[in-house]
Each structure stands twice: as C-alpha cells, then as structure tokens.
Amino acid sequence: MLGTTPRYVYGVTVSDTTISADQTASRPRAVLVTGGNRGIGLAIARSFAEAGDDVVITHRSGTPPEGLRGVICDVTDSESVDRAFTEAEQLLGRSVEVLVANAGITKDTLLMRMSDEDFDAVLDTNLTGAFRCARRAVKGMIRARAGRIILVSSVVGLLGSAGQTNYAASKAGLVGLARSITRELGGRGITANVVAPGFIETEMTEQLSEDLRKTYLSGIPAGRFATAEEVAGAVRFLAGPDAAYISGAVIPVDGGLGMGH
Numbered sequence: 001m002l003g004t005t006p007r008y009v010y011g012v013t014v015s016d017t018t019i020s021a022d023q024t025a026s027r028p029r030a031v032l033v034t035g036g037n038r039g040i041g042l043a044i045a046r047s048f049a050e051a052g053d054d055v056v057i058t059h060r061s062g063t064p065p066e067g068l069r070g071v072i073c074d075v076t077d078s079e080s081v082d083r084a085f086t087e088a089e090q091l092l093g094r095s096v097e098v099l100v101a102n103a104g105i106t107k108d109t110l111l112m113r114m115s116d117e118d119f120d121a122v123l124d125t126n127l128t129g130a131f132r133c134a135r136r137a138v139k140g141m142i143r144a145r146a147g148r149i150i151l152v153s154s155v156v157g158l159l160g161s162a163g164q165t166n167y168a169a170s171k172a173g174l175v176g177l178a179r180s181i182t183r184e185l186g187g188r189g190i191t192a193n194v195v196a197p198g199f200i201e202t203e204m205t206e207q208l209s210e211d212l213r214k215t216y217l218s219g220i221p222a223g224r225f226a227t228a229e230e231v232a233g234a235v236r237f238l239a240g241p242d243a244a245y246i247s248g249a250v251i252p253v254d255g256g257l258g259m260g261h
Contacts, residue, residue: 028052028053028054029048029053029054029097029098029239030053030054030089030092030093030094030095030096030097030098031045031048031053031054031055031056031096031097031098031099031100031239032055032056032057032058032085032088032092032096032098032099032100032133032137033045033048033055033056033057033058033100033102034057034058034073034075034099034100034101034102034103034129034130034133035057035058035059035075035102035103035104036055036057036058036059036064036068036070036100036102037057037059037062037064037065037070038065039200039202039228040102040152040197040200040228040231040232041057041100041102041103041152042057042065042228043227043228043229043231043232044100044102044152044228044231044232044235044236045057045065045068045100046065046067046068046232047229047232047233047235047236048098048236048239049067049068051236053098054092054093055068055069056068056069056070056071056088056091056092057069057070057071058070058071058072058073058075058084058088058103059071059072059073060072060073060074069091071083071084071087071088071091072084073103075103075125075129075130075132075133076124076125076128076129078132081129081132081133081136082136085133085136085137089140094140095139095140095141095143095144096137096140096141096147097140097141097144097146097147097148098147098148098149098150098239099133099134099137099147099148099149099150100150100152100235100239101129101130101133101134101149101150101151101152101174102152103125103126103129103130103133104125104126104129104152104170104171105121105122105125105126106122106164106167107121107122107166107167108163108164108167109163110162110163111165114165114166118166119165119166119169121166122166122167122170123166123169123170123173125170126167126170126171126173126174127169127170127171127173127174127177130151130174130177131177134149134151134177134181134192137149138181138185138190141185141188141189141190142185142188142190144189145188145189146189146190147189147190147191148190148191148193148238148239148243149178149181149190149191149192149193150192150193150194150195150235150238150239151174151177151178151192151193151194151195152174152194152195152197152231152235153171153172153174153175153194153195153196153197153250154167154168154171154196154197154198155196155197155198155252155254155257155258156168156171157169157170157171157172157173157174157175157196158172158196158250158252158258158261159257159258159261171196174194175194175250177192178192178193178194178248178250179192179248182247182248183248186247186248191238191243191244191246191247192247192248193238193243193246193247193248193249193250193251194249194250194251195231195234195235195238195250195251195253196250196251196252196253196254196258197226197231197252197253197254198220198225198226198252198253198254198255198257198258199216199220199225199226199254199255199257200225200226200227200228200231201224201225201226201227201228202228205225219257220254220255220256220257221255221256221257221259222255222256223255224255225255226253226254226255230253231253234251234253237251238251
C-alpha cells in the first residue's frame with residue numbers, strides 16, 4: 001500500500017509517489033532479453049513470459065520465436081541499440097525494468113592464430129554490446145529508482161579456455177561491468193548481477209562422441225550438463241523480489257565445474 005511514511009524498496013528510501021515493493025512484485029515486469037531468439041536467451045525469455053511478465057527479445061534478423069515479441073538489434077551499434085530500446089518500450093508501454101544482456105558470439109582459435117578482427121568482434125558483441133544495452137536501460141531505471149540488470153557470462157570467463165582468449169576475456173569483463181554498475185547505481189535501487197553457465201545440454205552436446213562427452217562430464221561434479229531452463233531459473237531469481245539485496249554477484253550454473261573461481 002502507498003502511504004506517507006518513507007520506507008525502503010530495493011535498498012532506497014521511497015515516498016508515497018513511488019511504486020511499492022508489493023506492487024512491483026505483483027504486476028508484470030517489463031523485460032528485455034537480448035539475443036532471445038535461440039538457446040539460453042530463448043529459454044530465459046520464455047521463462048519470464050510463462051511467469052506472466054511482459055517480454056520483448058532482440059534478434060539480429062528474421063522473425064521472433066512464436067509467442068514472443070521481438071525487435072531487430074545489432075548490439076555492436078549504439079544507434080541500433082537505442083532504436084531497439086525505443087521500439088521495445090513502445091511495445092511494453094513503459095521503460096525496461098529488467099534487462100537480460102545475453103547476446104553473444106564466438107570466434108574460437110588459438111592465440112597465435114587469432115586476428116585482431118576476431119578478438120575485437122567478440123569483445124564488441126559480448127562485452128561492449130552488454131555495456132551499450134546497460135547504458136541505455138539505466139536511463140529509465142534511474143527515473144524509476146528500481147531496475148534489474150542480469151549479464152549472461154560463462155564459466156569460461158572464470159576458468160579460461162584454450163582457444164577462446166577472446167571469448168574468455170569478454171565474459172570475464174562482464175563481472176567488472178556488473179560490479180561497477182553496482183557501485184555506481186546501487187543507491188538508485190538498481191541491481192546488476194552475472195550468471196555464469198557451464199556446459200549446457202544442446203543439439204551440439206548431443207552430437208558429441210561418447211568419449212568426448214565423458215571427458216567433459218568428468219570435470220563436472222554434478223555429472224551432467226545443465227539445461228537452458230536451469231540457467232533461466234537463476235536469471236529469474238535475480239530479477240525477482242527475493243534477490244533485491246543481491247548485487248555485484250556472480251551466480252555459477254555449472255554443476256560445480258568452476259567452484260572456487
């Protein structure tokens with residue numbers, strides 16, 4: 001209920017002109033998932049939609065998956081990001097309240113063979129792209145004095161990986177990005193966290209040879225790959241009311257693969 005007595009919502013004092021925590025939790029949230037047309041991003045978008053939230057995804061081309069609204073966005077281009085947010089806000093009817101920065105690419109090769117272009121392209125999409133989206137999202141979040149930013153990283157960003165220096169660097173950088181956002185905007189009711197998935201059960205992992213599959217699984221204490229839905233569950237938790245006091249955290253969803261890092 002709204003009242004005249006100041007109280008704390010998402011870590012900041014609010015007055016009777018602001019939306020209460022109960023109202024925020026009970027009404028559908030405005031969610032934007034970048035790269036939400038396939039894989040982990042699609043599982044995240046569908047998880048929010050099934051929970052009753054208002055969801056828009058970004059995709060680079062084509063049409064959005066059935067049942068989801070989408071906007072075209074190239075996260076390597078600031079103008080494209082701004083247009084996508086404007087279109088998403090029109091579809092949602094309000095500013096983005098939950099940003100899930102998931103868009104990412106890989107260009108794997110050994111360090112000595114990696115070109116500047118391959119290194120830069122992965123950083124520009126995975127890290128700088130997340131920065132561009134977060135920078136645009138916080139405009140509305142600051143006005144609302146509330147918001148959730150979840151950056152999708154990888155266990156590779158914590159452990160490193162041969163042949164993936166560009167990818168590992170980009171995913172490790174997301175940790176610093178989230179923690180700096182937390183330092184800068186935590187007092188405005190905005191949280192920023194990282195989810196770091198490990199190996200995910202996909203069509204690609206299903207095609208692994210039995211020997212290679214055993215090799216990968218031997219390093220995972222849980223003894224299995226994760227599902228995309230399990231990653232989505234961690235993301236939704238960080239966007240929910242029970243995570244209001246969690247910020248600057250890295251949540252591994254890796255079956256114990258990267259523990260201690």
